[in-house]
Amino acid sequence: MSFAATCRALAPAVLCQHSDLVVYLIPSAALAFLIRLLAGSHPVFFLFTVAGTICHELAHFCIGLLTGARPTSLTVIPRRVGRHWELGSVTLTRVRWYNAAPAALAPVLIILLPFAVAWWRTRPGWSFQPLDLALAFALAPQFLSFWPSGGDWRIAVRSWPYLFIIGAAGWLCFNL
Numbered sequence: 097m098s099f100a101a102t103c104r105a106l107a108p109a110v111l112c113q114h115s116d117l118v119v120y121l122i123p124s125a126a127l128a129f130l131i132r133l134l135a136g137s138h139p140v141f142f143l144f145t146v147a148g149t150i151c152h153e154l155a156h157f158c159i160g161l162l163t164g165a166r167p168t169s170l171t172v173i174p175r176r177v178g179r180h181w182e183l184g185s186v187t188l189t190r191v192r193w194y195n196a197a198p199a200a201l202a203p204v205l206i207i208l209l210p211f212a213v214a215w216w217r218t219r220p221g222w223s224f225q226p227l228d229l230a231l232a233f234a235l236a237p238q239f240l241s242f243w244p245s246g247g248d249w250r251i252a253v254r255s256w257p258y259l260f261i262i263g264a265a266g267w268l269c270f271n272l
Contacts, residue, residue: 117214120228124210127236142174142183148237149174149183152203156186156248159202163195188251197255206242210235 135141149172160167165188172184188199213231244252 116218116222117211120214120218121210121235123232124235125239127232128239131236132240142181145183145237145240146172147234148206148239148241151206151209151238152241153184153186155202155205156188156199159205160186160188160195160199163198164190165192165195165199166190191251191254193255193257195255197252197258200248200251201244203242203244203248206238210238 131141131144135145153170153172157167157170159165167186168189169187170184171186174181174183176182191199213235217228217231
């Protein structure tokens, strides 16, 4: 049985069509897992998360700026808060129902970065180069930083009116 046939039997078609992207990103995802395990043991391992923290906080800052949430400060210096570490933060001074979810959930967009790099590196004619090893280390923190924090989700809840808008749009799409 060929790889394509086996893939189609076990996974969705879109995953099989882009299996080269997935294979390219496996080392980065494995490094992200390792960094996550080690970061809890000693603060020195926070150095491996700096690139992801910068991207996470910049996503909040930029989308907050675009949506009128008025970001006033950005920090990526880790600090101890109770029993856990806060790796960075952005202060938004004008969070309203219409901009809370976009500004708070903006880090989700970070996941596009590893896939864009994988697409660029796996175009036809690709072969492993030392640059790919460096990119694996650079992309690993992005896998750790794209998911919004608990505080981000609490801020995003302020956009609950969007549920009615999405529900109405869905109803119109399926009933007209």
